[in-house]
Amino acid sequence: MDEKGYIMLLNEKGETIEMTKNYQIPPDAFDYIIFKDGDVVKAKNGRTGRIEFKENELGKALNYLVENYYTDHLNVFISPGSYEISEMVAIDKNNVKIVGAGWEQTKIYIDESLEKVFRLAENSGIVDYVELGGFSLYGTKDNEQEGIYSKILNRVLIHDIFFMNVDYPMIFDTQEGNITRLSNIHIARFKYGISLLGANQFLIDNVQVSNWKISPEPVAGTVGIYIGNVKDYTVSMQVGSVLLSNTIIQCVEYGVYIGEGAKYVSAMKFDGGLFESVEKVFGIDGTTVTTKSNITLHGTRVVDNGHTTHIAYGTNLSARYLYIIWIGGKIDITNSTAVLSNQPYYHIGLHLKNTHISIPNSPNHFRTEGDGIATFSGDGSTTQFNIEHKLYATPRRYFVQPLTVDANAPFDVSVSGTYITITYQNPPPSGTDNIKLYWWASAQNEEASYSHP
Numbered sequence: 221m222d223e224k225g226y227i228m229l230l231n232e233k234g235e236t237i238e239m240t241k242n243y244q245i246p247p248d249a250f251d252y253i254i255f256k257d258g259d260v261v262k263a264k265n266g267r268t269g270r271i272e273f274k275e276n277e278l279g280k281a282l283n284y285l286v287e288n289y290y291t292d293h294l295n296v297f298i299s300p301g302s303y304e305i306s307e308m309v310a311i312d313k314n315n316v317k318i319v320g321a322g323w324e325q326t327k328i329y330i331d332e333s334l335e336k337v338f339r340l341a342e343n344s345g346i347v348d349y350v351e352l353g354g355f356s357l358y359g360t361k362d363n364e365q366e367g368i369y370s371k372i373l374n375r376v377l378i379h380d381i382f383f384m385n386v387d388y389p390m391i392f393d394t395q396e397g398n399i400t401r402l403s404n405i406h407i408a409r410f411k412y413g414i415s416l417l418g419a420n421q422f423l424i425d426n427v428q429v430s431n432w433k434i435s436p437e438p439v440a441g442t443v444g445i446y447i448g449n450v451k452d453y454t455v456s457m458q459v460g461s462v463l464l465s466n467t468i469i470q471c472v473e474y475g476v477y478i479g480e481g482a483k484y485v486s487a488m489k490f491d492g493g494l495f496e497s498v499e500k501v502f503g504i505d506g507t508t509v510t511t512k513s514n515i516t517l518h519g520t521r522v523v524d525n526g527h528t529t530h531i532a533y534g535t536n537l538s539a540r541y542l543y544i545i546w547i548g549g550k551i552d553i554t555n556s557t558a559v560l561s562n563q564p565y566y567h568i569g570l571h572l573k574n575t576h577i578s579i580p581n582s583p584n585h586f587r588t589e590g591d592g593i594a595t596f597s598g599d600g601s602t603t604q605f606n607i608e609h610k611l612y613a614t615p616r617r618y619f620v621q622p623l624t625v626d627a628n629a630p631f632d633v634s635v636s637g638t639y640i641t642i643t644y645q646n647p648p649p650s651g652t653d654n655i656k657l658y659w660w661a662s663a664q665n666e667e668a669s670y671s672h673p
Contacts, residue, residue, distance in 0.1 A: 250317075252285055254278070255299035266297070278328060279307030279337075282318065286311060293317075298326050298355060306331035310339045314348040320355035323382035323406075330359045330386070340370035353379035359386035361409055364451070366391060370400075379403040386410060393417035393456050402427055412446040413469070418457040423465075430470035437471065438499040438527055444469035448479030448505075460486040467493040474533075478504040478513055478542070485513035490520045497525045500533040502544060507536040516545045591660040598626060598648035598655050606639040607659050613637060615661035623656040635661070 250266045261281045262274045272289075275281040278298070285296055286309075293315035300321045305328050311318075320326025330337055337357065341347035352368065359365040367389040368378065379402070383389035389407045392400065392415065401423040407413045413429035416422075431439040447459050459482075467490060469475045475498045478485060482505075495501050501522055502515065522529065531551065532544060594607045609615060615635045620642060622628040631644045640659055648655050 250295045250297040251293075252289065252295075253297045253299060254281055256301040256303065261303065266295075277307065277331075278303040278305045279309050279334075282309045283307060286313065286316065290316070297321075298328075300325035302327045302329065304329050304331060305337060306334050308334065308336050308339055311350060312341060312347065314350075316349075317351040319351065319353050322354050323356035323380060326355040328355055328357050330357065330365055332360050332363060335364060336366045336369060338368045340368065340376070346374050347376075348374045349376075351377045351379075353377070353381055355380075356382040356384065357386060357389075358384045361385040362387065364388070366451075369393075374399065376400045377403070378405070381405050383407045384409055388412055388415060388450065391415040391417065391450060391453060392419055392422075393453065399423070401425075406430075408432070411441065412443045412450060413472075414444070415446045415450045415453075416459050416462070417448075417450070417453055417455050419459045419462055420457075422459075422462040424463065424467060425465040426467075427464070428468040428470070429472070430468065432471050432497075435471060436497060436525065438473050438497055439471055440473050442472040443474045443477045444472050444498070445476045446474075446479060447477065447482045447485060448508075449481035455481040455483060458483040458486050459488065462488045463491065464489065464493060465491045468496070469494070469498060470496045471498070473499045474503045475501045476503070476515070478509055480505055480508050482509050484509065485515060488513075488515045490515070490517040492518070493520045495520070495522045497527055498522075498529065499527060500530040502531065502542060503533045503535075504542045505535055512543055514543050514545070516547070518547045520546070522551045589660075589662040591658070593623065594657045594659060595653050596655040596657075597652050598650050600650040601647050603644045603647050605642045605644075605655065605657075607642070607657070608638060609635075609640050609659075609661045611661060611663040613663040615640065615663050618661040619659065621658040623658055624654060626651060626654040627657055 252272075253264045253266050255262055255264065257274075260274050260276065261278055262271050263281055263285060264271050273281075273284060275284065282296065285294060290313055294313070295317040296319075298318065298320040303326075338352065340350055350370075357367050359367070365386050365388070367381075367383050367386045369391045370376065371393050376399075378390070378400075381404075383406070386407075387410055389410055390402070390405075390413075399421045400419070402414070403423075403425050405427040407427075407429045409431060410429070414424070414427075429444040431442055445464075447455075449455055462485075475495045476488075477500075504513065522531065532542060534542060590609055590611055592607075594605070596605050614637045618633065618635055618640060620631075620633050620640065626648050629644055629646065629648060631642050634641045634643070640661060642657065
């Protein structure tokens with residue numbers, strides 16, 4: 221490689237007057253420029269153009285810069301090329317920027333022996349102003365490798381990265397930090413796409429988490445966004461203030477899963493985005509999650525591509541631990557056998573507003589409206605009668621009409637996730653099938669629409 225291509229010209233004030241255009245990002249913005257010269261990784265001073273050291277792989281070069289050339293900041297540019305990395309890169313300092321020329325130009329291949337690649341703020345307090353991006357990271361599938369792990373961050377940007385065959389591309393444990401942004405990330409062939417042990421003020425935009433390159437079917441054991449203990453890491457705090465904009469999750473068993481050790485999700489919002497070929501859009505393990513979690517979706521679509529799809533799926537639940545508010549968008553389930561949780565309906569709440577639902581082949585598994593005639597026999601002492609409505613959630617609108625003389629007496633009506641309860645002011649008289657009531661109930665707001673041909 222022609223080393224003159226890295227040298228820029230400066231005037232007497234130190235301002236750039238001319239530079240080469242070999243690379244997408246101009247080198248004058250960086251303290252050091254890393255490039256490949258044959259099999260050797262070299263680092264060039266971005267101002268003087270002088271090569272100051274060389275290493276045999278990328279990890280050692282980056283660590284050398286962080287440890288020996290950091291002042292109050294460090295900006296490093298990784299030039300186009302293919303690099304091998306076999307040493308973990310630890311960033312425990314403020315104002316560090318490491319970026320490449322773009323994921324199609326700067327490609328980093330993880331050695332099979334390396335489990336953890338980038339570690340941010342693992343051995344220090346809060347780290348401010350860290351930026352990583354502009355490269356692709358290729359791992360070895362099923363090798364338990366981690367791409368980026370960050371502990372306590374504040375004002376961090378991770379952008380324009382393509383992960384391939386990295387089982388755990390990104391793990392975040394930001395219990396005391398805030399304002400972390402993930403932008404323009406593509407994750408393919410993984411176990412858990414984005415893992416959150418704790419999060420506060422997280423902004424995620426234009427992120428695609430997809431196993432499509434393995435199979436168009438949902439891949440068992442994979443999760444788009446995982447909240448809970450992962451590997452040997454344990455949850456530090458609740459997940460709060462997480463905004464996901466234009467996020468695409470494809471071909472996974474769970475789109476979002478709140479798992480073992482998770483405390484709760486206080487505020488997670490999807491704005492736009494798509495769940496496609498996802499077996500279970502949302503899942504929660506009620507064994508350890510003991511506080512209600514709230515997730516809001518706005519303008520978000522679900523397309524199952526003919527696969528069994530659950531909008532919400534819970535295990536070991538004993539109370540309503542997951543509440544989903546769906547505003548706008550479309551739920552298009554074309555060939556599903558089950559759409560809500562396998563648990564009783566009151567364990568998971570689902571509120572749909574201005575949302576069109578199309579479920580042609582599974583009307584009984586996502587029952588939004590029902591009616592019928594309930595028949596009871598009075599005994600002269602019972603005042604309360606329960607009608608099981610079998611809707612997916614607590615009715616928001618309901619109506620009860622007496623059909624017999626003995627049923628036509630003053631009563632009150634209340635509803636739950638399982639029953640419509642009629643409570644008479646005085647016990648109806650004894651008789652066989654002498655209390656008949658017509659009932660109707662809907663779990664939907666008036667703005668929502670539902671169709672099943």
